[in-house]
Amino acid sequence: MDSEEEFLSSSEDEMLDDERLDLKERFDLKEVTVCIENVAPLLASHTRAALKRHSVFNAVENLNECENDSDQIPVAKKAKTISWKAETHVDQVPQTLRFLPAQEPGPQLSPADAHSPMSIFKMFFTENAVSNLCHNTNAQAARAIAKGRKYKWTDVSVDEMYRYIGLIFYMAAVKMSCIADYWRQDSLFSLPFPATVMPRDRYRTISWNVHMSHPDADKENDRKRGTAEHDRLFRIKPLMDTIRFACKSFYHPRRNLAVNERLVACRANTGMTRCTKVKQTKFKLFVLSDSSNGYTVDFSVYTGKNSFPTDRGLSYDAVMSLLDNKGLGSGYHVYMDDFYTSPKLLTDLFAMKFGACGTYRDHRKDFPKTTANSLTKNSTRGSIRWIRDGPLVCVKWMDMQVVSVCSTIHAAYTGERVQKRVKAQDTWKTKSFPCPAPVTAYHKHMGSVDLSDQLLQYYTAQHKTMKWYRKIFLHFLDIAATNAFILHKELYDNMSHSQFMEELIAELCGVSEKTAPKQTSTDHVPVPGAELTSDIRRIATVGRRICVHCKAVRGKKQQTPWKCQACDVHLCLQLDRNCFQEWHKSL
Template identity: 85%
Template sequence: MAHEEALQTTTDSEEESSFSSEEEEDFEDELLHFEERFDAAEDTLSNEKMPLHAHHTRAAHKRLSVFNSEKLLKCESDQMPAAKRARTLSWKAETDVDRVPQTLRFLPARELGPQLSAADAHSPMSLFKLFFTESAVTNLCHNTNAQAARAIAKGCKYKWTDVSVDELYRYIGLVFYMAAVKMSSITDYWRQDSLFFLPFPATVMPRDRYRIISWNVHMSHPDADKENDRKRGTAQHDRLFRIKPLMNTIRLACKAFYHPRRNLAVKERLVACRANTGMTRCTKVKPTKLGFKFFVLSDSSNGYTVDFSVYTGKNSFPADRGLSYDAVMSLLDRKVLGSGYHVYMDDFYTSHKLFTDLFALKFGACGTYRDQRKDFPKTAANSLSRSSSRGSIRWIRDGPLVCVKWMDTQVVSVCSTIHAAYTGERVQRKIKAQDTWKAKSFPCPAPVIAYNQHMGGVDLSGQLLQYYTAQHKTMKWYKKIFLHFLDIAASNAFILYKELHGNMTHDQFMEELIAELCGASQKAAPKQFSTDHVPIPGAELTSDVRRIASVGRRICVHCKAVHGKKQQTPWKCQACDVHLCLQLNRNCFQEWHKSL
């Protein structure tokens, strides 16, 4: 126990600590290196930092001898396989004290938050263009024009003029407008014979032009697609070839313009699609729902999408250590992020090997786990049962990894390399007593509280995407993913704006973004004409048939103002109360109201 207490005093703080001397700093790093390692080939950084003369001091020999004796005492148990060690351990209760695990020092690679200056002015469109850059949209226009030319060569009978960068931005603006204003079909946005008539889309572009662009929008060049399709069935075939040009741009932008805070969340996101591409996944909850699975890394504090990858089948990741393991490892790049991050995930990803390997890379992890997973404790000694009271806690520590079971309405299993098993926290739950519901507090493990607090990151990101999702029915699978890229770019742009300025709601941000993309003034709403603007006789009708056309004639205000002529007319506008010509060869009524 004395040795353990001595080692616990060498824990690092969450921020960079200040040391009294260089030798003391080297010794702290050395002990941290030996305590945290699981593999002899792991983490050589501490050895590189430790000067050679430190070994010759009396303090160094004394502290290392303490560690060596501790190491010899535990040598036999350390060499025991993880699966066998998990069977021999027994569950402890909340009354047993768990030693606080060593906190990994948080050393981010860059300054946290947006990598933009808050002093500069940023409009919604300028932030959106960080992800959909003009160069990326130029390439998108080039490939879209090539796809349209190919379609016309195959016999498609529609008029096509090459789409420009400005026009494609207006098209994207209309896509977001349709996400904000829901109609049953695309054609309804241009209908004028409806009670729900919308004047705005027709001012941006004609309906047929919008539909033709939608049919031909393409992220890769059609000729290159043909070359890739010939490789189908071979190792050289790239299933993501049609989306990769834009996907790489979006991923780089997500990582370049924002550095996440300490708590990250990993989860899958499904983009619904019924196309049969070999990459679509069928969910267990809804077997009829097909879609593309995205593995997403997000900042838990605001839902910012830091990075993502698309599942393409069994060969999605080259490491081949299991889908869940490889998916997490592909999203966590120590060179880009830094070290000391806390990663939260659900039971699909959690495994003993993943958590220990992440800890070796200086990443803490916390997540729910499945009891049947390899190397997790399966012993029934002192474990929870169905008769256990609510709030009961059982835990087992295996090195840096602690596995906790907590009885809520059912047993919750969580493991962590970040937290101690139980540190005194309590949660409120409503229970029914004597036909009334009352709040009662129960003890709750620290990993469970942290998981509930931080795992909402991807869910928060998904909520932001769903508020104004650009998704709609389309025949091509890659167009569904193109629409999802629009969602990621818009939600990340809003989070950047909120972090930099914070004076605009999501509704206001999307409204201004749509106005800027479409080239319209947000404040100047489309002209609305009253139904009172109708022609009526300028005087009361007379019973004398011969004088009907001459009684009440007055000078037309439009002819006098525009042409300088004093043309008389019996008609006037009911709402404007001015006389206007209304003849086959001179329709001043229409011309007058155009200028209003």
């Protein structure tokens, strides 16, 4: 029994030793396997399924970690580290996406039909939308009067609302220091036109009460504040939906699109504005525009952290909310700045058959962090480095500083060169530098955002107001007028921006653009043509000029000392010849 027990114990010890050795071998093998699995994506060809599981950029970091943690990796595996490639290396051109728009790009209107500036503007501000605007404005005015406001009010009609909008555009074209100055008649810079459209007090009461949603519905929505059912955009949504639908209906964008943010200045505390460095509160809008002409294709208003339902980040969700496969089609190229660009967004857009290109921030997640053969501060101007991961290529270019761009559309470098002014020996000279294809395309197509903002600012309707939703209402007017001008230019190209706005204002206000408004009769009074002199001998001759009526009608050069104060023309005022009266009958 003792011998049998000793035999069993010795056998058990041997079995335990074998298990420990086996576990140790398996543990060491597991460590090596982890490092090999991290290196494997570098050597394998990239497919869509592989892209979802691995990334070259992450594999580089994991490989470096394995090299630091263990010295047991073979030398051959250590040598295959990923580094930045130079412009001398040939990059494989990514798969070209076929451009298949849902509709023929361009205006969805027939150029054979007559389209005036007002008729195109009414496609965005339709009569139904303006009728609803009038209904809600009248309800808001009635509510204000019931609360004790003391002003005269009559219900605003659709025609009067269009005249009110025309006056807003007139004030955008003719700048004065305050609203009341447009109706002043005792100033050197008096403007006769606004008083012919509507009285000052009427304009002000409409401005106080303009409302895009019904006040009773606003009250119900405000009760839900703090809950998931509360809609922060409720006060602007009726008109916003109409404008967005019109932007997408009457124009289909061309291939190159740009995404960027647009800020609308407002000091109201609404909980969905952002503060800038200059301590101004502004609304943020995410805008999708056509790169060829600056047309606003779509937009969304940022309302805070919970603006979008998904949980992939604001920049990701903002771009995805503006791109619609069904409405746009496929094969579009989307350009964006470093706020939006991420590998996740670009690869997901590529899976949706949207190419994308944008600048990026080096510290952002999933972008390459390796410094092997990377650019430094001492790199020569025009140096290029790139890394490709399937359809996604990241490029660094040394200009005055390092420019980082990634793209799923372009090859890293295809031979483009740019002209830059450089200073050498106290003189400026133009020198040619190599430039990556994504950088060249980015600078070319991202300018549409600046063009769109520039067109809006030429005749912006923005002015000081106390309510945030009225600031958005004025911005909707800017979008509608600018898009209407772009459509008119695409169809006819026979008007400048200023001419278009002048004709639009005239049609909205119901006046003729070519005839100047009649001045009030109180301005047409006879005054001396020159200051009176103390010299009695010259009283009868000083300031005498030829009467314009006698010369035009009678063909005679009769001189007179009298002139019209408003018209500033000399006219006879005699007992037998009243040219002053005859002249003003023809006005």
